[in-house]
Amino acid sequence: MAEPQSAAKEDAISRDRLAELLNEDLSREYQAIIAYVVYSQVLSGAQYMGIAAQLEIHAKQELDHALILARQIDYLGKMPAVTPKPVRTSKNPEDMLRYDLDNENETVRNYRDRIRQCEALGEYAMAEQIRQILMQEQDHQIDLATALGIEVPDVSGPQGRPRPKRS
Ligand SMILES: [Fe+2]
Numbered sequence: 549m550a551e552p553q554s555a556a557k558e559d560a561i562s563r564d565r566l567a568e569l570l571n572e573d574l575s576r577e578y579q580a581i582i583a584y585v586v587y588s589q590v591l592s593g594a595q596y597m598g599i600a601a602q603l604e605i606h607a608k609q610e611l612d613h614a615l616i617l618a619r620q621i622d623y624l625g626k627m628p629a630v631t632p633k634p635v636r637t638s639k640n641p642e643d644m645l646r647y648d649l650d651n652e653n654e655t656v657r658n659y660r661d662r663i664r665q666c667e668a669l670g671e672y673a674m675a676e677q678i679r680q681i682l683m684q685e686q687d688h689q690i691d692l693a694t695a696l697g698i699e700v701p702d703v704s705g706p707q708g709r710p711r712p713k714r715s
């Protein structure tokens with residue numbers, strides 16, 4: 549394989565560990581469902597009407613993601629998690645959107661790792677399913693950053709591949 553050796557080592561992962569990590573992802577999906585259900589209904593003010601409607605769509609997509617993950621975890625022979633990560637709330641609309649964006653950033657970072665880990669285990673179909681989820685999570689990031697009037701954060705951390713500079 550053309551992977552650099554350090555990345556290959558980093559990806560040395562067992563199927564059990566992958567199932568554990570997917571359960572963490574599932575807990576993040578539950579968190580996202582709850583946050584989007586609540587935020588989409590309590591965001592008020594004319595300037596937030598567009599984004600509130602988008603958050604309702606996100607809520608349904610996060611449920612689809614949870615179902616896909618639960619199926620993969622079951623396939624790996626483990627019991628899917630039942631607990632969401634904690635959901636932060638605020639009366640301030642901008643805070644709510646920032647919490648969502650923080651969570652999406654964390655989610656994107658994790659799915660990028662997960663795709664590499666699935667592939668390291670030869671689970672190419674699972675990697676493909678997560679790639680499809682990742683595409684939607686990146687759209688969520690864009691929706692939220694746009695609503696906040698900011699650039700989409702660069703979440704390519706030490707484990708991520710460097711993002712090519714735009715010229
Ligand atoms: Fe999701």
Ligand SMILES: [Fe+2]
Nearest residue numbers: 580652685688
């Ligand atoms: Fe999302």
